[in-house]
Amino acid sequence: AKFLDFKIQNMVGSADVSFKIRLEALALAHESYCSYEPELFPGLIYRVIQPKIVLLIFSSGKVVLTGAKERREIHEAFELVYPILKTFRRLS
Numbered sequence: 871a872k873f874l875d876f877k878i879q880n881m882v883g884s885a886d887v888s889f890k891i892r893l894e895a896l897a898l899a900h901e902s903y904c905s906y907e908p909e910l911f912p913g914l915i916y917r918v919i920q921p922k923i924v925l926l927i928f929s930s931g932k933v934v935l936t937g938a939k940e941r942r943e944i945h946e947a948f949e950l951v952y953p954i955l956k957t958f959r960r961l962s
């Protein structure tokens with residue numbers, strides 16, 4: 871069987887920022903981009919508008935980026951969100 875005329879629908883990337891993140895504070899400060907319901911799901915859902923990427927951010931510092939059509943979009947979204955994550959670093 872040949873695999874022809876395929877189209878990439880969704881790329882997923884993951885990262886570890888190597889510091890813990892205060893998800894409650896991030897959710898309050900960026901409420902128009904975030905949804906965070908820890909009783910339903912432990913990760914904060916952060917929606918980047920451009921590029922249109924959804925990040926799952928965990929208090930451990932692990933981040934999953936999804937929804938990209940190209941690798942570049944994952945990098946762009948991470949570069950955009952990383953400085954924000956640094957401001958919500960848990961210092962304990």
